[in-house]
Amino acid sequence: MTKTEDKMIIVGGGIGGLAAALAAAEAGQKTTVLEQAPEFGEIGAGIQMGPNAMAVLDRFGVGKEIEKIAVFPKRLVLKDTFTGEELSALDLGEEFKEKYGFPYIVLHRSDLHFALLDACEKSPLVNLITDQHIEKIEETTDGVVAIKASGEKVVGKALIGADGLWSKTRAYFSDDKAICAEYVAYRGTIPISEISDDANMDMDDVIMWIGPNHHVVQYPVRRGELYNQVVVFKSLNYKEDSDDWGTPEEMDQVFEGAHPLVEKALSFIERQIRWPMYDREPIDNWTKGNICLLGDAAHPMLQYLAQGGGQALEDASYLADVLKKHGKNYEAAFKAFQEERIPRTARVQRNARVWGEIIHAEDPTSILLRDTIFKQRDAKDFSQVDWIYGQKYGQGSKKITK
Ligand SMILES: Cc1cc2nc3c(=O)[nH]c(=O)nc-3n(C[C@H](O)[C@H](O)[C@H](O)COP(=O)(O)OP(=O)(O)OC[C@H]3O[C@@H](n4cnc5c(N)ncnc54)[C@H](O)[C@@H]3O)c2cc1C
Known part of the structure; x- marks a missing residue:
């Protein structure tokens, strides 16, 4: 019989999976990350990271590297797609940074992924393996097993499913379907x-052009x-x-x-x-025994609040806290993890949909009311975003109570 190694298995090496490996390493625990792709990597597009995400990147020691290659926008701006009129803005300057402790940045996804991967490669506690498509997971008497399509098995003491929107590991908890x-x-x-020779282009801001049933986002990386x-x-x-x-x-x-x-x-x-x-509807359970979900596998959301990756990072940060507190009592650690994280991520999932309805409004009365409210907002009024950026799981900012 195969001896169960004293390690955690992480299925999926995206932002969530790699951050989870760094979390476990911070708690002194070994992990093996199983990624289905032939190489670790990300698609060629940008990603926004709010201060809540930056706090986590800082905690895992990659914040400074990321800041070297990121762009620090001055404002998040909403404009009308057809008239070009500026409808609203959020000032990301000194007051914002002071309030939330970290800047708002935008960067290339592969730069973020590479920084996390590099930190994992430098850790003696993280083992990274590619070409590992996991079909099924199971609990055993003394741990867990991840099973590939070939039938080959990888065994460990605990398992985190970080395999994204189309997660196979989620099937262990729910038979729900992704909602288009x-x-x-x-x-x-x-x-x-x-494009930079066009004097009309604004390179300092994240710009979101909005209109009925559509939007366009632009920013430098x-x-x-x-x-x-x-x-x-x-x-x-x-x-x-x-x-x-x-x-x-x-x-x-x-x-x-x-x-x-x-x-x-x-x-x-x-x-x-x-x-x-x-996206998917929030579910009320992500854990059973020594198995748990994290990131998009647990709480896939529409991208309208630019928080999916940020929430995966918050998950990882809180995971580090619970693993430090509960050690290898994974059942207790994962229960505490989901008790904290499900309400928070469900709120972000639901609000992303609502924000989508607001920016995509098509009926003229709704548009008129929306734009009137937008135009009255002060760019330094952070009350609407406080619940998103004000929650910190980063370095020393959150103590677990469970
Ligand atoms: C258009 C768009 C814009 C976005 N913009 C932002 C933004 O600005 N800010 C932000 O924070 N978020 C943003 N997001 C959301 C963000 O991309 C995701 O929330 C984030 O990538 C989730 O990370 P994850 O690691 O949980 O999942 P994923 O990134 O999906 O990673 C899952 C990994 O698991 C692997 N995998 C899958 N199945 C298996 C299997 N069976 N076996 C082994 N490995 C497997 C995959 O290959 C992949 O590497 C955006 C999303 C979209 C679609």
């Missing part, structure tokens, strides 16, 4: 030189060398179990008559890959 929002995204980065763009819209041709909806042709129709800067964004957008948008 009927929106698609097209995204990618282009060299900044392609990688020290300002690349420009990230995401175009998102609701398809009127959605068909379940089909890829024939949300096409580039439909995108062009949706944005007909848009402001010239939005038209320009569309002219540079990568049209080959479309990303249908999904």
